[in-house]
Amino acid sequence: METITISQAPQHVGETVKIGVWLTDKRSSGKIAFLQLRDGSGFFQGIIRKNDVDEATFEAAKHDLHPETSFVVTGEIAEDKRSKFGYEIHINDLEIVGQSDEYPIGNKEHGIDFLLDHRHLWLRSRKPWALMRIRSQVKLSTMEFFDKHGFTQFDAPILTSSAPEGTTELFNVDYFDEDAYLSQSGQLYGEAGAMALGRIYTMGPTFRAEKSKTRRHMTEFWMIEPEMAWCHEEESEEIQEQYVAYLIQDLIDKCPTELEMVGRSVESLKPFTELPYPRITYKEAIEMLQKGGMDVKYGDDFGAPEETFLADQFNKPVFIKNYPRSIKAFYMPTDPEDAQQVICADLLAPEGYGEIIGGSERSYDYEYITSKLEENGLSKEDYGWYDDLRKYGSVPHSGFGMGLERFLSWVTLQDHIRENIPFPRMLNRLRP
RNA sequence: GCAGACAUAGCCCAGUUGGUAGAGCGUCUGACUGUUAAUCAGAGGGUCACAGGUUCGAGUCCUGUUGUCUGCGCCA
Numbered sequence: 001m002e003t004i005t006i007s008q009a010p011q012h013v014g015e016t017v018k019i020g021v022w023l024t025d026k027r028s029s030g031k032i033a034f035l036q037l038r039d040g041s042g043f044f045q046g047i048i049r050k051n052d053v054d055e056a057t058f059e060a061a062k063h064d065l066h067p068e069t070s071f072v073v074t075g076e077i078a079e080d081k082r083s084k085f086g087y088e089i090h091i092n093d094l095e096i097v098g099q100s101d102e103y104p105i106g107n108k109e110h111g112i113d114f115l116l117d118h119r120h121l122w123l124r125s126r127k128p129w130a131l132m133r134i135r136s137q138v139k140l141s142t143m144e145f146f147d148k149h150g151f152t153q154f155d156a157p158i159l160t161s162s163a164p165e166g167t168t169e170l171f172n173v174d175y176f177d178e179d180a181y182l183s184q185s186g187q188l189y190g191e192a193g194a195m196a197l198g199r200i201y202t203m204g205p206t207f208r209a210e211k212s213k214t215r216r217h218m219t220e221f222w223m224i225e226p227e228m229a230w231c232h233e234e235e236s237e238e239i240q241e242q243y244v245a246y247l248i249q250d251l252i253d254k255c256p257t258e259l260e261m262v263g264r265s266v267e268s269l270k271p272f273t274e275l276p277y278p279r280i281t282y283k284e285a286i287e288m289l290q291k292g293g294m295d296v297k298y299g300d301d302f303g304a305p306e307e308t309f310l311a312d313q314f315n316k317p318v319f320i321k322n323y324p325r326s327i328k329a330f331y332m333p334t335d336p337e338d339a340q341q342v343i344c345a346d347l348l349a350p351e352g353y354g355e356i357i358g359g360s361e362r363s364y365d366y367e368y369i370t371s372k373l374e375e376n377g378l379s380k381e382d383y384g385w386y387d388d389l390r391k392y393g394s395v396p397h398s399g400f401g402m403g404l405e406r407f408l409s410w411v412t413l414q415d416h417i418r419e420n421i422p423f424p425r426m427l428n429r430l431r432p
Numbered sequence: 433g434c435a436g437a438c439a440u441a442g443c444c445c446a447g448u449u450g451g452u453a454g455a456g457c458g459u460c461u462g463a464c465u466g467u468u469a470a471u472c473a474g475a476g477g478g479u480c481a482c483a484g485g486u487u488c489g490a491g492u493c494c495u496g497u498u499g500u501c502u503g504c505g506c507c508a
Contacts, residue, residue, distance in 0.1 A: 024465095025468090025469090027463090027466095027467045027468075027470055027471095028467085028485070029463090029464050029465055029466085029467075029470095030465070031461070031465045032464095032465040032466070033465095033467090034466075034467045034470090036467080036468085045467090045468085047467095049465070050465080051465090066459090067458095073450075080466090082465095082466060082468090083468090084466090084468070101459095102442075102458090102459070103458095104442065104443080104458095105443090106442090106443065106444095106457070106458050106469095107457090107458090107469055108443090108444080108457070108458095108469060109443055109444040109456090109457060109458090110443060110444075111443085111444075111500095111501085112501080113500060113501070114443070114444095169506095184507095185508090187489085205508080208506090208507070208508085210505095210506055211433070211506090212505085212506065212507075213501090213502085213504090214501085214502095214503075214505085214506090214507095215503095216505075216507080216508080217506095217508085218504085221508065222508095223508065246463090287445045301507095302503080303504075303505075304503095305504095312497080332503090346508095354508095355507080355508065356508075357508080358508065364505080394504080398468090401508065402508075403508030404507080404508085406508055407433070407508090417508095420469095427497090428501095432455095
């Protein structure tokens with residue numbers, strides 16, 4: 001007899017098979033019981049009738065199966081329109097493997113704090129299952145997209161000697177009696193990679209010790225940071241929008257069930273696969289905000305309300321280009337049309353989700369970079385290697401960073417990014 | 433870092449001028465042959481966050497402590 005998974009059930013209609021499962025819920029009558037089953041590959045229902053099994057098995061189904069009890073079922077796969085999945089299994093026999101008593105998570109009515117305290121178990125529920133499948137697909141699609149476009153995956157170090165942008169707080173670790181820090185960006189290392197391999201991308205965890213308490217922040221999150229040699233900002237933006245559209249199209253094609261499970265309709269995502277995305281300048285954005293009655297002036301960075309307002313003017317992601325130098329990173333080159341500004345763009349997601357990508361051209365001028373490093377108090381000892389990238393065969397290059405969980409929270413319509421990573425790390429949450 | 437809320441059963445929450453601690457869900461027992469948050473009947477379940485104070489009497493009023501959530505800032 002063949003052992004299959006729930007996801008393979010449609011190919012085994014009429015066959016008697018074995019499946020290793022967990023119970024999510026059950027309903028029973030005097031002579032029939034409905035067992036809601038999951039096995040990691042999917043969810044469906046098992047039916048057990050008193051007349052089809054011996055009495056001990058039927059009694060076991062009624063009394064010994066509790067939420068998350070693991071067992072092996074033997075039965076015949078049937079197509080049935082009364083089942084939500086479309087298929088179900090008529091059980092002839094079952095063998096309990098692992099008992100489960102008083103499972104803490106029910107079908108409804110839990111607060112977020114309780115659920116996060118039980119994250120190791122909550123992951124078994126439907127919504128986290130769907131969110132983790134979507135996350136996995138996005139990472140796979142990322143690798144496929146960049147591979148197709150000639151990029152090499154390039155892993156930046158996580159332990160670093162100091163801070164790339166010098167401003168944010170870093171997690172300090174003891175590195176054999178020397179101070180080291182957990183990386184807050186792989187970008188500078190990515191630039192070294194681009195000079196070696198042309199086009200690279202990093203994909204890995206990033207750490208920020210900022211005491212942020214918002215729906216858009218975690219202390220540990222994942223970034224995807226492509227870096228491209230011989231590339232100006234305009235070309236980088238084209239890659240960015242193609243990448244975002246590619247991720248969304250792949251989700252539409254490969255994860256429609258998971259999207260529906262988390263409340264995101266496939267139809268609502270389709271417009272975001274149509275390119276190009278609109279582009280406006282920072283100055284135009286300021287004008288739009290002022291006309292909209294918001295209290296901003298040139299030189300201000302945008303907060304959440306401003307980002308939402310701007311994104312609401314378009315029904316697509318929108319690039320905001322060329323911000324003032326004062327609110328951007330030291331390595332961004334001067335905008336030739338306005339010396340107060342730098343060549344960069346942020347991509348704002350629609351529907352109130354704010355910035356999902358920050359990117360820019362990188363200055364490749366040795367004098368400019370060395371003076372900026374000095375202005376920002378970044379030492380030769382720690383950043384001399386970054387100078388070298390300009391000293392030996394410097395070329396125009398650009399790159400960007402996408403926050404994986406921010407992207408995911410947008411496409412899955414979550415109001416907080418914490419459910420888009422298996423074990424979120426936040427200001428007040430380090431366990432489980 | 434700033435501001436505002438909250439803390440009562442395993443969970444989600446009520447609790448009136450201060451007067452014996454409540455419901456729903458889950459759990460357990462029973463009924464029911466197509467249930468989808470099943471339904472019906474019954475049972476069990478509490479150091480009211482912690483520490484003081486006022487009072488004949490505090491879940492309720494006062495003070496302090498701790499924890500959590502939400503929004504803002506910072507950013508992805």
